[in-house]
Amino acid sequence: MANSVVIGLTGPTGAGKSTVAGIFAELGCAVIDCDITARQVLVDCKPCVQELCEEFGQDIITESGSVDRALLARRAFSTPEKSHRLNAITHPWILRRVKDEIEQWKEAGKEFIIVDAPLLFESGAEAFCDKTLAVITPMPLRLERIIRRDQIDREMALSRIRAQQEDSYYTQRSDATLRGEEEPGELRRQMAALLERWRR
Template sequence: MKKYKILGLTGQTGAGKSTVSKVFAKNGTAVINADELVAELYMPDSVCLKILSAEFGSDIILPNKNLDRKKLAQRAFATKEKTAVLGKLIHPFVLSLFLEKTEKLVNSDKKFIVFDAPQLFESKANVICDYIISVTADENIRKQRIMQRDGISEEMAESRINAQLSENYFKDNSDFILENNGTKQELIDKAEGLFGYIRQVI
């Protein structure tokens, strides 16, 4: 029997989810990051890479057998349909690896495990979470953050935003919402407050 609660942490791209994740980690919570799991799955010659290259083109694999992430992103985030295809291919691998890692924490003293996953709902991983926290922000603010963070064009930033679920979806399907339309410190303070509440009440 598990001793911990799984907190699903998700949100819109550019909303500030990574900042919240760091706050929870600083407070001693085990954090499993979906992007890091994907990086493990994208190792050269992996089954996952072979499946992706068959779908999105063999040229997404570089001569050194590593994934050309930029090229994959350009193709996979071009439309909602393509994004859905990418998710359908990799989500089962990610979820399986997540469960494998949580098994190793069964006998730990961790009360909470945070699953930091931008596509928590799309992967259906929300069903294994005890509580869900979503980070949201206004679209224009997120667009500017994405352009600065990733060094991409406005068009590409909008493409990534449009490929995601709506803000209302996150709000309607989450237990807790952190809105991040202000400064980074304001978000940190909100996250600290939420963690304090969760630790006391849950």
């Protein structure tokens, strides 16, 4: 098993985590996308889905038997309390799978394993990590990115931003910070330097 370095990657929605995760992959790191893991949990974890139905309504299940993620998101992001309930239900199941994925990558001999988790600190996933890295970007650019990426209106995008923490929440808890508005070439240079610094 490799003496791997596990890096938790986090930051608010629209900050540019996906771009950073993509560059890490190009640099040879294993990347665990917790959003993908979360979607898998909604597909095949029956106890989790059952609990979500009890909290957010049986109608979040479509006729085909899958979870209507858009409807679930609308209800979950409607208030901070509802967002908290969504996380309290889903996080334990997601964390279990992330831990398994980390172990698989360690056994495969990966030197760096990136855990791309929007809710790294809120979920407790930072406990699996040796280092943590935040990506932050000015709010107007984040808003523009979210509207374009998710094809939602400004108000819905703002509600997603409001449901999350301030930039300082991420930067104060992380070992390093990247600016998501940097040019990809500059980002890549900074990230390669970070990996060199964090190499065991």
